[in-house]
Each structure stands twice: as C-alpha cells, then as structure tokens.
Amino acid sequence: MTFPQYVSHIAEALENRDGFTVAELTSFKHPHSKSHNFMRVPLRELEGYCSEELESPFDEVVAAHVRAIQAVGDNNYNEAFVCQCALVQSFLKGFQTQKDENWGLPILMSLSLDLRWLATQAEKHCDRSKEGEMLEKAADLLMSCFRVCVTDTRASINNTKRWGTMHIVNQLFKIYFRIKALHLCKPLIRAIESSSMLDQFKVSEMVTFRYFTGRKAMFDGDFKQAAAHLTFAFDKCHRHSRRNKHLILIFLIPVKMLLGIVPSPILLRKYHLECYASIAGALCSGNLRELDMGIKQHERFFAKYGIYLILEKLKVIAYRNLFKKVFLLLGTHQLPLQAFSDSLNYVDGSEEISVEEVQCIIANLIDKGYVKGYISHSHQKLVVSKKDPFPLCNTVLQ
Known part of the structure; x- marks a missing residue:
C-alpha cells in the first residue's frame, strides 16, 4: 500500500x-x-x-x-x-x-x-x-x-x-x-x-478489570474480596486463553489457600504451576519446615509477582492445621502444651521449640480467631471450645 x-x-x-x-x-x-x-x-x-x-x-x-x-x-x-x-x-x-x-x-x-x-x-x-x-x-x-x-x-x-x-x-x-x-x-x-453500565461491558473487559481489582484487594489484605474478583476473572476468561488463566491463578491460588482451599495437583499441572504443589501439601499436613522450603525454592518467582509476603502468611494456617491434628488425635478439649511442642519439633526437626514459644504461637492463633479457647498457664494446657474449636479459615478472614 x-x-x-x-x-x-x-x-x-x-x-x-x-x-x-x-x-x-x-x-x-x-x-x-x-x-x-x-x-x-x-x-x-x-x-x-x-x-x-x-x-x-x-x-x-x-x-x-x-x-x-x-x-x-x-x-x-x-x-x-x-x-x-x-x-x-x-x-x-x-x-x-x-x-x-x-x-x-x-x-x-x-x-x-x-x-x-x-x-x-x-x-x-x-x-x-x-x-x-x-x-x-x-x-x-x-x-x-x-x-x-x-x-x-x-x-x-x-x-x-x-x-x-x-x-x-x-x-x-x-x-x-x-x-x-x-x-x-x-x-x-x-x-x-x-456505573449503571457495569453489567453491560464486554466480558473480556470485565475479566481484565476483575483481575486487577482482585490483585488490588489482595495487596490491601482483603482476601475474601480478592478471591471473589479473581475467581470471576478465571471463570469468565476464555477457555483457550491458557496464558491469561495461568496469570490469574498465580494470584488466586495463594488467596484461596489463605481461605483454606488448597489447589488440586491436576490444576497445578494443567497450568504449569507446580511451584505451589509442595506448599499446598505442607499446608494440609501442617509441616512448617516443608512450607518454608517450598516458598524458598521458588523465591524468585514469588517475589517477581509480589506474592512472597502473601505466602508467608500461610504459616499461621499451617500452625492451625497442625494443632487441629493434635486435637483430633488426643480427642480431648484440654490439650497439654507439651503435645503441641512435640508435634512442632517432630515436623520441624531443625531446632527445639520450647513450651514458652508454643504459648506465643497459640496466643497469636487465638487472637486471630483460628482457635477458640484459652491457655491455662497453671495447668500448662490449651482449653478449646466444645463447639467449633478450629473455625474454617474462610470464616476467620472477614
């Protein structure tokens, strides 16, 4: 021409x-x-x-x-x-x-x-x-x-x-x-x-908008809102747009894990996000050492997308999951603090964790709402509620 x-x-x-x-x-x-x-x-x-x-x-x-x-x-x-x-x-x-x-x-x-x-x-x-x-x-x-x-x-x-x-x-x-x-x-x-036209914009434009508003909510610490926006973006994204779905999942997966929802191995393989596999497994088992290793192994990738500090927040979920396993194993509402110390030393193994440190961890879990109960210092026990002592993570992050 x-x-x-x-x-x-x-x-x-x-x-x-x-x-x-x-x-x-x-x-x-x-x-x-x-x-x-x-x-x-x-x-x-x-x-x-x-x-x-x-x-x-x-x-x-x-x-x-x-x-x-x-x-x-x-x-x-x-x-x-x-x-x-x-x-x-x-x-x-x-x-x-x-x-x-x-x-x-x-x-x-x-x-x-x-x-x-x-x-x-x-x-x-x-x-x-x-x-x-x-x-x-x-x-x-x-x-x-x-x-x-x-x-x-x-x-x-x-x-x-x-x-x-x-x-x-x-x-x-x-x-x-x-x-x-x-x-x-x-x-x-x-x-x-x-805008009165919010529901009338193109789906492709809405997907992009929700992707960014979800990321913004995640960085603001509003994880429920972030999950809602990013889930919309993922569900409405064209099924052949594998790269875009991959980008959305980079942020959606850690947000979902903070809400207690762990990704399946099939999903991680499909979108080439195996970097989350060891983290998801460690989160379910409450293995703090494996969680740390999984985060550090892919540290550059997580830092590149600004989610490294978000993943660090998963440690409190891992503590909650491990302590719930101790509760289910002992089958009582009066739990010796030493049992928590032993469980942490078993899964960590790198250095001895004292009962005093365990008290600080439990106090933090109680304060954040992940555990319903109180610490009896005189009896060195954690006394948990008989009703829903370990609330679901998505009910804690209001």
Whole structure:
C-alpha cells in the first residue's frame, strides 16, 4: 500500500464514520506500520498531503502516526512516544466535540493501546534516572481520555462515550501496577463499580478489570474480596486463553489457600504451576519446615509477582492445621502444651521449640480467631471450645 492509497482509505472511512476501519489503519498492529513506503515519506510532504486530503483533526492524527512509524523504524522509541502523545491529544480535541455520537470509540481504544505500548518501549530505552517518566505521562494522557468518556452523561445509552471507560481504566491499571502506584486505582474502581453500565461491558473487559481489582484487594489484605474478583476473572476468561488463566491463578491460588482451599495437583499441572504443589501439601499436613522450603525454592518467582509476603502468611494456617491434628488425635478439649511442642519439633526437626514459644504461637492463633479457647498457664494446657474449636479459615478472614 502506497502512502496516497493509505490516506485515501482513511478519508473514505472518515466519510462513512467507520471508526473500526480508521482504528485499524492508525494502529501499529496493521501491516502498514511495517511498510517501507511509509519510511520514505518526507515530513513536509507528509503534513501537506494530510492537510489537503483529511479533515481536522485527522490530518494531524495521521501525520503524527506516520512520524511515529518512522521513529520506530529508526529504533527511536522516545520520539515515537512523543508523536503518539501528540496524536492522542489531537484526536481528543475532535472527539470531545462530537455530541451524541461515539463512532470514534474504536479509534480511541486503539490509540490508547499503542500509547501504553510505546511508553513501555520508551522506558526500556531511557536512562534509569527517568524510569517511570514515560508511563506516568501516558497515564496522565489516558486520564484525559477517561474524563472525556466518563463525563458524556447526556448522550443516549447507544451513543454515549462511556462505553470506553472500562477499556481506558484497564490500560491505566496496567500502568499503575507497573509503576507501583496502586493507590491511584481506588477512584477508578469506584467510578466503574458505581456505573449503571457495569453489567453491560464486554466480558473480556470485565475479566481484565476483575483481575486487577482482585490483585488490588489482595495487596490491601482483603482476601475474601480478592478471591471473589479473581475467581470471576478465571471463570469468565476464555477457555483457550491458557496464558491469561495461568496469570490469574498465580494470584488466586495463594488467596484461596489463605481461605483454606488448597489447589488440586491436576490444576497445578494443567497450568504449569507446580511451584505451589509442595506448599499446598505442607499446608494440609501442617509441616512448617516443608512450607518454608517450598516458598524458598521458588523465591524468585514469588517475589517477581509480589506474592512472597502473601505466602508467608500461610504459616499461621499451617500452625492451625497442625494443632487441629493434635486435637483430633488426643480427642480431648484440654490439650497439654507439651503435645503441641512435640508435634512442632517432630515436623520441624531443625531446632527445639520450647513450651514458652508454643504459648506465643497459640496466643497469636487465638487472637486471630483460628482457635477458640484459652491457655491455662497453671495447668500448662490449651482449653478449646466444645463447639467449633478450629473455625474454617474462610470464616476467620472477614
């Protein structure tokens, strides 16, 4: 495709208000972005031809897009990102003036995808002192896109720009999680969850949204909410999207284990997450030593996804499970503290655990609600409730 043919196709699509075709022709996913014909178009000829053939602001949009293509061809991602920012700003000027119509939404979505991609590529080629700067600029521009969409409240449901809010929010989530600015997600989550259109967005967009809101809830310590969001994302994710299901399970599995639900070996093998196998086995048996070994064995993997400290919280569940086994074995509600000390020394074996240390562990379990009872210091016993002395984990984490 020659450059004049390319511009002609865009002009025709604009005349027909065909947002999908324009989006395709201004995307880096389209084959034209790899064409050598576009690399040789001089800047003066480019801008002059676009201004003659295309209506404003699309003359600026197309010119900036071709300049971005040329910059990528020269491996200059910083310049490409600058061009993409100018492109999005030019498009927004025209887009926000469109009343009671949203045919440009596919274009906005496509441009926002390329904006985040180019920001990410530019980050890889910039100085470490400027790390995160490009992504922050992209986020600021995406917030402008979000405001244009979310404030379009007067248009009819079919013509409103609010259909673009979920897509933009998901792009912002990807940036905020990358630059570790999770606190900026909260107002976006509130805006989407309070929307009257919440149940009408595309399933694919909802899956992405729930995936990130689940991760946010997990880092906030709201494990029940995290499990609900991540379970929705996993169940609704397309069955052929194995990679996406794998990513969701990386976070869903530890959250479920904190709620007392252990993954099956079949599930772990299916999604290549055998790194959780030894941890799940140790959790069920209450073997603290194996639990520690399982976490440390895959320490880099868990640290990479930010779940290492979450897995450390499983130790309290392991203590609870081990002590419940002692309770079932002895068959009494008055349990000698020495029995707990012996059980810990048996499964650990690395160093002697005293009765005093056991008292601290049990006191912590009682305080957190994993054990119902009290310690009788005079008799050196744990006296547990006759009704549900070891509550289910998912009832403890309210």
